[in-house]
Amino acid sequence: MWRGAAVGSVGLLALTACDFGAPPGASTQGKTIADLYHVLWYFAIPVGVIVYGLILWSIFRYRKRRDDDALPKQTRYAFGLEVTYTVIPILMVAAIFGFTYRAEQKVDRVAPNPAVVVDVDGFQWQWRFTYEGKGVTVVGTPGNVPTLVLPAGQTTQIVLRSEDVVHAFYVSAFLFQRQAIPGVVNRFDLTIPSPGAWPGVCSQYCGLDHTSMDFTVRAVSPAAFQAWLSEQRSSQGASGGTST
């Protein structure tokens, strides 16, 4: 029995480390989502085990034996059981709703004083990043994926718009996407603790070259970010336009 408990505890501990296939969350908002996803598995696994267990048990235990033609007890209902298996799921989804609500408040919160504000405009079929107040714009072209450079450890506010059809800004490493809808202005925060680079895609089908609407997000130290900004400003000033 103790061995069983030990094996069980190791298994459960392993479960706490498991990310269940999703990215761990390279932004703080993404980490909140990854944690919530993790918690939902703690509900999904027991439900799955119990329901699959009951089905498989029934298949094996209640097979009709070859010469047994008598009818089994023709049970039609069991009121107490039915009430129980109605109430318990309601309680479970109430708990899941609680976790969801809390996580969503954190993920959707837009800080009043972000360090950087970037206007992200989606258009068929690339992205434009305009750093508000910094005089820097980055545009993607077919075959040339744009990079959204952001300061690590600080909060960036993204102001998301579309110039034509519905697009969506999706970075899987941040477990986050938001639609870019013409006529709608969406704002969200990205807070990236450590430097790194991650791919992004357009996740709302937007026509012929939807497949090509990729971009990259790169987080660098705040000092490197300022350096990058001034370098962009001078090269864009010289060429009189935007850079890619």
Next chain:
Amino acid sequence: MKTSVRFMGFAGLFGIGIGIVYWFITYEPFGTVLLILMGVATLIMGYVVWRRTSGKSFPEDADTISYAEDAGDEIGHFSAGSLWPVVMAIGVVVGVEGLIYGVWLLVAGLLLFAWATVGLMQESRG
């Protein structure tokens, strides 16, 4: 028939109720209109059934009944077959193509539709 009326009554009240709750939680107009109208439409259906059936008893709702008691009623007229449904469908499909490809198709479709309508009415009368 009580079950049918109750079914639609509850569905209708649910729609209106959820619509009101939705409005005060979200203040979103599109969904509110859709939910409330859905509830009203379902209530209307339930009301019509209630008006037509209340006070009458129906053999299908009787707990125990023998076929002999119910024998002899004519339930309805079940046609052996009719050309008009397929003609009407062709008229509709051709007609809507007319909205895309040209008025002449729309006219052809409308003519077929009208012809089928007349045919169906004549069949009903006969």
Next chain:
Amino acid sequence: MSATVTAPPTEHPKARRLGLIGWLTTTNHKQIGWLYLGTTFVFFLAGGLLALMIRIQLSRPDMSFLSRQEYNQIFTIHGTTMVFLVIAPIGLGLANYFVPLQIGAPDMAFPRMNALGVWLFIGGGLTIYASFLSSHGAASAGWTFYAPLSDSQFSPGAGTDMWIMGILCISTGSILTAVNLMATVFMMRAPGMTMWRMPLFTWNMLITSLLILVAFPPLAGALALLFIDRHFGGHFYTPAFGGSAVLYQHLFWFFGHPEVYIMVLPFFGIVTDVIPVFSRKPIFGYAGFVLASMAIAGLSMAVWAHHMFTTGVIDNPFFSGMSFLIAVPTGIKFFNWIGTMWRGKLTFETPMLWCIGFLLNFLIGGITGVMLASAPIDYNMNNTYFVVAHMHYVLGGGSLFAIFAGIYYWFPKMTGFRLNERIGKWGFWFTFIGFNLTFWPLFVVGLRGMPRRIQSYSPSAGWTDPNTLATIGFFVLLVGVILFAVNLIVSIRTREPAGDNPWDAGTLEWATTSPPPEHNFTWLPPIRSERPVFDWNHRSDAEKAAIGDGHGGSGS
């Protein structure tokens, strides 16, 4: 008990052979049911061919088996076919055939409108496929057809318009059939067939019909507004002129979410009719099941914007909460099914195998659905292959498996002979294993960030192996489908007679001959429960003495 109970007929009426005119002008619900089944099978093969092309294109990175133009049309029409031309119409077709039989009626309430419904469906489907031949090809805006992408500026060409018109025809046909079903169920039940004695397939078809009535008009509205925008200078969806792109999403999904329950409730009903037969017990918790179906239908009208969590303009907690609630009645149904099998005496003929497969697959679809219902989690998974996997698990692993259960269960009643059991079992296993091999890897690749509706992906994305496995799985699944077709051919050749009630089932359709005569019944057993035929066949000796053993005698 009854005064006069005559015997079940011993003579079988000859099947009428219909010529072309016969089929074009039929108003008989059984033949209209055959029209639905035949047409949806053809559309299923067409949609499956499109799926095959998609899976080949995505099997390896950077494939150019399909151009972007072709790919976009193909996934659009694949989705459209499976949603509008296969799953929902099969439900209506089986309902057409079996609802009148299950309630003891001679036909549907409005036979000619019934025919109109099926011809509008067929005409609409042909219109959509004809659009491949138009100048810009078929529609390519995705089966969800979001504006402004589907507007004339971004999707010029007749193909898009033909899609709209085809869907409008299909919608009209569905609405007419729903009206017919509701009227039939309300007003044409046999004496003693109270609502609470109806089989659960009929109950679920009634509830589905109400859903059709409230869901399809908003779709028709959405598409009519789109057509006005496209051709008559409307600006309903163009923000630059005061319109709203979000309006399209609200209208579409107000339809779209009930639509997925329209595609699932009939098949819950089939499974609920089949499992008791092969467990030799009545359905556990009949009333709970009916109430759960009603709860699902009602709640399904209030969750539409969980498809819009990432728009940023809707109240996510409201829709998350309502979406979580839907999991509860669905869970109740699982306990109904398990409770029916529990302490039963199960046998595993092919219909029951398909039901077990349904249970195992649909649970995965359901649990992943609860995850998607959590808005922050949907931020990660929306429009990725995780959603594609979820939807295919509920509609493919769920509804499609239940459809096969229904076909294997009811085929003897419709034709008078059986489907081959051995081929049926092989077909089930190939389909079950192939299905899971195809769609489980898509969960994995969706969690790794692979978005939907992309024509190719790069080798560095890390999406290659699951995609290759999925394509291999698809070929296994294909073998399963081929085995089904083979089974049809072999069984039609062999014609092993089935008799009136090969499964010892309980609902009224098994009281008549296989196939049923033109107006369905020449004899009905007394209806005192939800399984009148079972009650009649298993009546006690005392009852037999009172009635007479059913060979032309009259009772007290």
